[in-house]
Amino acid sequence: MKTALITGGAQRIGAQIAQTLHNDGYNIIIHYRHSKKTAEILAKMLNAQRSDSATIIQAELSNLDDIHTLSHSIEQLDVLVNNASVFYPTPVKEVNQDIWHNIMDTNVMAPFFLSQSLTATLRKTSGCIINIVDIHAERPLKNHAIYNISKAGIAMMTKTLAKELAPEIRVCGVSPGSILWPENEVSLTDKQKNKMLNKIALGKQGSATDIANTVLFLANSTYITGQIISVDGGRTLNQ
Numbered sequence: 054m055k056t057a058l059i060t061g062g063a064q065r066i067g068a069q070i071a072q073t074l075h076n077d078g079y080n081i082i083i084h085y086r087h088s089k090k091t092a093e094i095l096a097k098m099l100n101a102q103r104s105d106s107a108t109i110i111q112a113e114l115s116n117l118d119d120i121h122t123l124s125h126s127i128e129q130l131d132v133l134v135n136n137a138s139v140f141y142p143t144p145v146k147e148v149n150q151d152i153w154h155n156i157m158d159t160n161v162m163a164p165f166f167l168s169q170s171l172t173a174t175l176r177k178t179s180g181c182i183i184n185i186v187d188i189h190a191e192r193p194l195k196n197h198a199i200y201n202i203s204k205a206g207i208a209m210m211t212k213t214l215a216k217e218l219a220p221e222i223r224v225c226g227v228s229p230g231s232i233l234w235p236e237n238e239v240s241l242t243d244k245q246k247n248k249m250l251n252k253i254a255l256g257k258q259g260s261a262t263d264i265a266n267t268v269l270f271l272a273n274s275t276y277i278t279g280q281i282i283s284v285d286g287g288r289t290l291n292q
């Protein structure tokens with residue numbers, strides 16, 4: 054039985070990744086930070102489908118001690134999905150060190166140190182790491198400098214760790230385009246949303262299932278490493 058850890062797996066895209074991998078037979082470790090209730094509900098649902106197939110674990114991923122406690126609690130692991138992230142506008146003139154750390158620690162530092170501390174565990178299973186990146190790792194989203202920089206960081210992390218951790222561990226990425234609007238609706242105005250939708254070749258947002266199916270494809274691949282697949286409805290064709 055294979056096991057997958059999904060960070061930020063209690064809701065939205067992370068929860069769909071958990072469900073999709075679970076449907077394929079994986080046991081799931083759902084990491085959450087604040088969303089305990091939704092993590093419990095999801096685990097209960099997965100355990101009802103297959104007993105003892107899902108557990109939950111809390112960690113503040115901007116804290117290195119929490120990262121180590123989380124990784125030391127895991128005995129067997131086949132897939133680490135670095136999905137947790139923070140996203141909000143950061144006009145350049147307003148950025149300070151707290152904002153920098155708030156975004157960079159969760160989006161870049163945590164995936165790196167989680168990967169580092171789970172390397173030995175993943176080696177034992179010839180496992181893989183799948184990083185959830187963003188198409189804006191390559192072409193910046195206006196007004197989101199620090200998020201863009203963080204996603205460029207995790208994109209390079211994908212490639213550099215693929216080289217460093219081979220041949221035992223594969224490291225890949227999935228770069229979503231527009232999938233779910235941020236829950237903090239002040240992040241984007243209706244005008245900004247329409248402008249984005251108009252640039253998507255397929256004319257609509259993607260779904261969390263589109264991302265989860267790509268994660269599953271990469272998890273079950275045996276000869277792909279260091280690759281990042283964009284799942285963006287052709288959005289990058291018009292960037």
Ligand SMILES: NC(=O)c1ccc[n+]([C@@H]2O[C@H](COP(=O)([O-])OP(=O)(O)OC[C@H]3O[C@@H](n4cnc5c(N)ncnc54)[C@H](OP(=O)(O)O)[C@@H]3O)[C@@H](O)[C@H]2O)c1
Pocket residue numbers: 060061062063064065066067084085086087088089112113114115135136137138139140159185186187188228229230231232233234235
């Ligand atoms: N949504 C999109 O359209 C879109 C587009 C491009 C890329 N992406 C990428 O796809 C992934 C999932 O997107 P999403 O919109 O579903 O994500 P999200 O809802 O913004 O965040 C996912 C989870 O990350 C967790 N998290 C945030 N900061 C954390 C911290 N310091 N420590 C631990 N956990 C933390 C939160 O867990 P709790 O709720 O438990 O606190 C949150 O539920 C992200 O990597 C995102 O950058 C998404």
